[in-house]
Amino acid sequence: xxxxxxxxxxxxxxxxxxxxxxxxxxxxxxxxxxxxxxxxxxxxxxxxxxxxxxxxxxxxxxxxxxxxxxxxxxxxxxxxxxxxxxxxxxxxxxxxxxxxxxxxxxxxxxxxxxxxxxxxxxxxxxxxxxxxxxxxxxxxxxxxxxxxxxxxxxxxxxxxxxxxxxxxxxxxxxxxxxxxxxxxxxxxxxxxxxxxxxxxxxxxxxxxxxxx
Amino acid sequence: xxxxxxxxxxxxxxxxxxxxxxxxxxxxxxxxxxxxxxxxxxxxxxxxxxxxxxxxxxxxxxxxxxxxxxxxxxxxxxxxxxxxxxxxxxxxxxxxxxxxxxxxxxxxxxxxxxxxxxxxxxxxxxxxxxxxxxxxxxxxxxxxxxxxxxxxxxxxxxxxxxxxxxxxxxxxxxxxxxxxxxxxxxxxxxxxxxxxxxxxxxxxxxxxxxxxxxxxxxxxxxxxxxxxxxxxxxxxxxxxxxxxxxxxxxxxxxxxxxxxxxxxxxxxxxxxxxxxxxxxxxxxxxxxxxxxxxxxxxxxxxxxxxxxxxxxxxxxxxxxxxxxxxxxxxxxxxxxxxxxxxxxxxxxxxxxxxxxxxxxxxxxxxxxxxxxxxxxxxxxxxxxxxxxxxxxxxxxxxxxxxxxxxxxxxxxxxxxxxx
Numbered sequence: 069x070x071x072x073x074x075x076x077x078x079x080x081x082x083x084x085x086x087x088x089x090x091x092x093x094x095x096x097x098x099x100x101x102x103x104x105x106x107x108x109x110x111x112x113x114x115x116x117x118x119x120x121x122x123x124x125x126x127x128x129x130x131x132x133x134x135x136x137x138x139x140x141x142x143x144x145x146x147x148x149x150x151x152x153x154x155x156x157x158x159x160x161x162x163x164x165x166x167x168x169x170x171x172x173x174x175x176x177x178x179x180x181x182x183x184x185x186x187x188x189x190x191x192x193x194x195x196x197x198x199x200x201x202x203x204x205x206x207x208x209x210x211x212x213x214x215x216x217x218x219x220x221x222x223x224x225x226x227x228x229x230x231x232x233x234x235x236x237x238x239x240x241x242x243x244x245x246x247x248x249x250x251x252x253x254x255x256x257x258x259x260x261x262x263x264x265x266x267x268x269x270x271x272x273x274x275x276x277x278x279x280x
Numbered sequence: 281x282x283x284x285x286x287x288x289x290x291x292x293x294x295x296x297x298x299x300x301x302x303x304x305x306x307x308x309x310x311x312x313x314x315x316x317x318x319x320x321x322x323x324x325x326x327x328x329x330x331x332x333x334x335x336x337x338x339x340x341x342x343x344x345x346x347x348x349x350x351x352x353x354x355x356x357x358x359x360x361x362x363x364x365x366x367x368x369x370x371x372x373x374x375x376x377x378x379x380x381x382x383x384x385x386x387x388x389x390x391x392x393x394x395x396x397x398x399x400x401x402x403x404x405x406x407x408x409x410x411x412x413x414x415x416x417x418x419x420x421x422x423x424x425x426x427x428x429x430x431x432x433x434x435x436x437x438x439x440x441x442x443x444x445x446x447x448x449x450x451x452x453x454x455x456x457x458x459x460x461x462x463x464x465x466x467x468x469x470x471x472x473x474x475x476x477x478x479x480x481x482x483x484x485x486x487x488x489x490x491x492x493x494x495x496x497x498x499x500x501x502x503x504x505x506x507x508x509x510x511x512x513x514x515x516x517x518x519x520x521x522x523x524x525x526x527x528x529x530x531x532x533x534x535x536x537x538x539x540x541x542x543x544x545x546x547x548x549x550x551x552x553x554x555x556x557x558x559x560x561x562x563x564x565x566x567x568x569x570x571x572x573x574x575x576x577x578x579x580x581x582x583x584x585x586x587x588x589x590x591x592x593x594x595x596x597x598x599x600x601x602x603x604x605x606x607x608x609x610x611x612x613x614x615x616x617x618x619x620x621x622x623x624x625x626x627x628x629x630x631x632x633x634x635x636x637x638x639x640x641x642x643x644x645x646x647x648x649x650x651x652x653x654x655x656x657x658x659x660x661x662x663x664x665x666x667x668x669x670x671x672x673x674x675x676x677x678x679x680x681x682x683x684x685x686x687x688x689x690x691x692x693x694x695x696x697x698x699x
Contacts, residue, residue: 082505123552123593126559128501135502166414168421171497193414218643218676219418246550247639264551 071097072108075140079112079182080119082132084139091140101147105184109137109144113182114269121266127175130265134178141181155186157276160202161212162190163245164223169216172245175265176212183269185210196223196230203231203239209276212268213258215245224248225256232257240275244268281698283352287467287538291582291604291630293666297695298658300669301632303341304353304469305541306333307586307607308633310675310684311418312381315339317681322348328372328380334387334399335362335411335420335486336674337375346466349688352668356461356470356537359453361386363411364402364487377418377677398423401489410486418677422484426496436513438493442485443474443521446528454532462536469584471541472529475522477515477567478504479545504555504563511563519567523574530579539605540581542571548589551614560594565601572602584632588673590614592621599628608673609634611657618660631661632668636687642671643679647686654690662694 071094078086094104116133119125125133148154159180163173170192181187188206190198203211211231215224224243231241242260243253253261260275262268281289286299303309310318315329322345330340341351359366365386373383376395386403395415400407411420446454461468476482483500485491493514494500494507503511545564547554555563572583582604587594590613591606598606609631611618618634625631634657636642641653661667669691675684 120552126553126555127549128504128555131498131502132505166417168412168414168417174498217419218639219678249640264549 072099072103075104075108076112076115079109079133079136079140080115082129082136084132084136087136087140088143091143095143095147101144101151102153104140104144105148109140109182110184113137113179116182117179117266117269119266121264127171130175130178134175134182137178137182155184157209157272158186158188158206159210159212159272160188160190160199160206160208161214162194162199163192163214163216164220164227165193165195166223167215167217167220168192169214169245172216172265173212173214176214176244176262176268179265179268180212180272183273185272196227199227200231200234200236203236204234208236208239210240210242210260210272212242212244212272214243215248218247221247221252228256228258240272242268242272242275282465284465284467284538286352287668290665290668291539293627293630293664295664297698298662298667298669298691299352299467300350300691301353301469302349302351302670303346304351304355304467304539305471305584305586305607306336306338307541307544307673308670309333309338309341311677311679312337312339312375313377313379313418313677314675314679314681314684315341315345316379316381318349318684319345321681321685324348328382330370330382331384331387332357332367333361334383335422335481337413337419337677338674339381350692352466353469353539354461354464354466356454356457356468356533358471358473359450360473360487362481362486363387363399364489376413376415399486401485401487404489407489410484410488420486422481422486424484424496425491426494426499427492429494429499434507434510435493436510436517439495439510439514440517441488441492442482443518445521446472446525451528451532454529458533458536464536467538468536469539469541470529470533470537471584472522472525474518474525475540475571476543476545477518477564478511479543481544501554504559508563515563515567519570522571526571526574527578533579535580537579537581539584540575540579541584541586542575542603543568543584544586546589547587547594548591548610548613550612551590553589553591553593557593557597560597565597568601568603576602582630588613590616592616595621595625595629599625603629605630605632605668607632608670609661610672612637612639612672618657622660622663622666626661626666627664630666630668633670633672634661634667635669635691636671638672638674638676638679642683642687643676645683647680647682650683650686651690654687655694658691658694 369385
């Protein structure tokens with residue numbers, strides 16, 4: 069449907085007003101809110117992730133696109149809730165204890181939201197206990213840990229250890245942040261590592277067994 | 281050859297012994313815990329170290345430690361701090377990690393039972409805090425105090441509150457500082473603040489009691505796309521004030537200063553940039569060019585640009601707008617290989633940093649690994665000058681002192697006996 073393609077393009081370009089207008093037009097035309105999300109917003113945000121990964125857009129443009137997406141979701145989420153439609157996957161995300169940095173964490177959360185994951189954002193300075201409790205409470209598929217500081221990398225290691233010990237067999241652990249590498253992720257036993265927000269969706273999908 | 285001559289040769293892209301900076305800026309120094317450990321290691325008098333930069337909790341590199349480390353630079357320090365209080369009226373404070381340090385009079389923390397520590401703008405505990413060090417943390421982060429944004433009422437003047445002419449107290453302070461460093465045999469590095477455009481660390485304005493305008497970090501980045509006219513008006517006002525302040529400052533400093541720290545705006549992330557080259561050209565370049573052109577027309581100073589991250593696609597632009605020095609040369613970021621950086625840009629800009637990775641090798645490696653990496657970087661960056669050794673950004677808390685010493689020893693051995 070051309071309007072769905074238009075919606076994807078409007079979201080990717082961060083055109084908030086167009087995004088709202090097209091979403092309203094799609095709903096008025098009888099398109100289901102689920103289709104608007106899955107065939108309009110999700111491809112648009114996937115394009116944002118790809119452009120970001122290829123250095124064709126940057127953090128400001130990604131934030132602007134995410135804002136457009138959120139405006140559309142404000143219209144769509146009440147309808148989805150009313151219809152009892154929930155996202156297929158739930159992800160918990162936060163910045164580890166001792167670390168207050170959240171730009172990278174927020175970008176990943178936006179991209180996951182844009183992939184139609186249910187996102188539980190625990191914020192910054194999150195203790196291992198809170199990650200474990202949230203993963204259990206929300207029946208999470210993926211838990212994402214972020215760290216910017218070298219001094220909080222040990223907290224990431226400890227959080228991974230406690231998540232592994234918490235007997236949550238269906239939870240996959242993903243890590244990221246400026247000083248984090250694939251080697252560090254492997255060393256601390258994380259299931260996945262994302263070098264940037266643009267790659268975070270595909271890596272999470274692989275972790276839950278979907279071909280990305 | 282004096283330390284100052286070593287730096288000047290490096291900045292002139294002439295061969296010679298590798299020049300070194302430890303502690304001349306808030307971007308090339310050590311966490312206060314590392315300073316104390318180094319003083320202990322080198323057998324220097326034990327006393328509480330001054331926290332000269334309370335945001336990152338950087339410690340003062342006093343002259344005796346600078347000599348032990350072989351640093352060729354000295355700072356002419358500004359009066360204020362990131363929290364808006366002056367660096368004066370020192371008193372003792374016990375940090376959460378149990379270190380006795382000296383902090384300025386305005387450093388009036390609120391320590392909660394959780395172990396979280398809060399600091400206040402201008403030391404005024406009657407207003408909301410502007411800095412937060414989480415329990416078990418080692419640094420402060422700015423607390424964003426963003427008032428609700430009404431697009432119709434946004435006024436660029438609200439983001440300009442911090443850009444003011446140098447006042448009588450500032451001028452008196454700089455006179456004292458220049459009296460202190462005049463005649464130094466080390467290179468003098470100074471900065472007056474207000475010359476960097478859009479530094480995200482300064483956007484939340486931890487130094488203001490009631491910041492107005494756009495103070496949320498995400499809002500600021502969004503504004504680079506959606507409110508470009510607003511940003512231009514802020515930068516334009518800031519630039520006018522900065523140019524007047526530079527004239528005042530230059531009249532006081534003269535040739536005492538060798539290097540002017542201009543800007544700490546980060547344009548790089550670990551794997552990318554914060555903006556496209558086109559955005560840099562449109563939004564930032566005109567203002568940088570005005571600052572650098574003024575400095576080069578009126579002084580002998582070299583201008584210092586800090587930007588973390590993978591900035592290779594922007595280095596030609598940094599050179600084009602007149603920057604002489606790039607710091608911290610984050611070789612751990614994407615496409616920042618030291619050999620390629622030197623080959624492609626080394627004759628046109630001085631790399632001030634890049635000496636060792638503070639994300640991995642220095643904090644987590646062995647002394648042998650540190651030595652090997654430092655030696656490799658010295659070989660890559662030092663030929664034909666254009667290089668001042670420094671770690672990649674400040675040395676972080678919990679870095680083993682043996683690793684820092686291994687770095688210092690490797691530089692000394694590389695340089696060989698000095699006359």
